[in-house]
Amino acid sequence: MDKKEILNRIKTVNKEKFSNLSANEVISVSKMLEYVTTPFDKEGQAKICEEKGRDNPDYKYAGMLAEEIIAMWDAKTNTSKMYGSLLDDYTEQFFAGDADDMEIWKMDHNFDSDVRLRENCKGFEQFVSDIKAYGFEYVGREITLYGEVENKTGDMPFDAEVSEKENGIVKGRLDCLFMNPATGKLLIVDWKTTDEIKTSGFGKMMKGPAYNFQDCDLSKYIIQVQTYKNDLIKTYKIGSPDSINVVICNLRKEPDPQTGRNYILYKRTMHLILQLWMKSSCLLSRKGSCFQRKITRQ
Numbered sequence: 098m099d100k101k102e103i104l105n106r107i108k109t110v111n112k113e114k115f116s117n118l119s120a121n122e123v124i125s126v127s128k129m130l131e132y133v134t135t136p137f138d139k140e141g142q143a144k145i146c147e148e149k150g151r152d153n154p155d156y157k158y159a160g161m162l163a164e165e166i167i168a169m170w171d172a173k174t175n176t177s178k179m180y181g182s183l184l185d186d187y188t189e190q191f192f193a194g195d196a197d198d199m200e201i202w203k204m205d206h207n208f209d210s211d212v213r214l215r216e217n218c219k220g221f222e223q224f225v226s227d228i229k230a231y232g233f234e235y236v237g238r239e240i241t242l243y244g245e246v247e248n249k250t251g252d253m254p255f256d257a258e259v260s261e262k263e264n265g266i267v268k269g270r271l272d273c274l275f276m277n278p279a280t281g282k283l284l285i286v287d288w289k290t291t292d293e294i295k296t297s298g299f300g301k302m303m304k305g306p307a308y309n310f311q312d313c314d315l316s317k318y319i320i321q322v323q324t325y326k327n328d329l330i331k332t333y334k335i336g337s338p339d340s341i342n343v344v345i346c347n348l349r350k351e352p353d354p355q356t357g358r359n360y361i362l363y364k365r366t367m368h369l370i371l372q373l374w375m376k377s378s379c380l381l382s383r384k385g386s387c388f389q390r391k392i393t394r395q
Contacts, residue, residue: 126269220348220359233275244328271325289347
């Protein structure tokens with residue numbers, strides 16, 4: 098199967114099987130992740146930081162009120178989202194291959210004067226160049242995928258009208274897909290532009306079928322991309338567990354001291370989670386122990 102056939106297969110299956118779904122019949126991957134993670138208590142943590150700052154003048158939040166700390170965190174989050182969106186725009190221009198359009202885009206977004214944007218995009222181009230050296234070619238970006246999840250109990254967290262259906266549908270969108278034509282291997286890439294990807298939950302574990310794993314950024318990101326891999330194999334009959342790899346590519350504001358590249362790769366896999374994720378109806382069950390709340394009709 099070549100690159101064109103892969104995209105045509107995904108487009109055809111989406112149209113034939115999923116084009117008439119209502120919003121109540123679908124749950125996003127990000128929403129699913131909420132059920133196995135503990136929400137960040139922003140207000141509570143900000144108060145703790147405020148108290149620490151009173152006693153320690155060297156603490157990074159010293160002299161700040163909880164409200165100011167929260168505002169700082171929100172600003173940081175919003176900035177990361179903005180640069181993530183800018184990177185999406187840049188990758189679209191890059192793969193379109195129109196040099197004139199790219200130059201116009203750069204002028205419109207102050208590319209030359211925005212160090213963070215410029216370095217993020219540099220890391221992206223370095224990564225693409227590096228995997229091309231291993232024979233990988235661009236297939237597509239922002240690809241919408243669907244996956245069916247078994248509903249053996251008939252009690253999925255969807256609208257009551259569809260809760261008796263045999264399966265529930267999970268929807269996601271992968272950032273970028275590459276293929277090595279010589280080997281047939283595929284590579285799913287998830288771009289990140291955050292300052293830091295937390296790889297430890299500091300003792301806090303995920304819930305439900307993911308209870309063995311740290312409740313941290315990396316765990317959530319890997320589950321996300323592994324879900325896309327599972328979708329390609331099961332829903333679209335593309336590739337196999339051995340022929341599809343996934344990677345989290347964190348684009349940085351400065352070169353990594355060890356590699357000299359403006360990106361860091363995270364490649365840890367969680368096959369056990371995905372097996373439970375797609376096979377265990379309790380993960381999506383309102384009665385499942387990992388659920389703290391329900392999805393109801395708005």
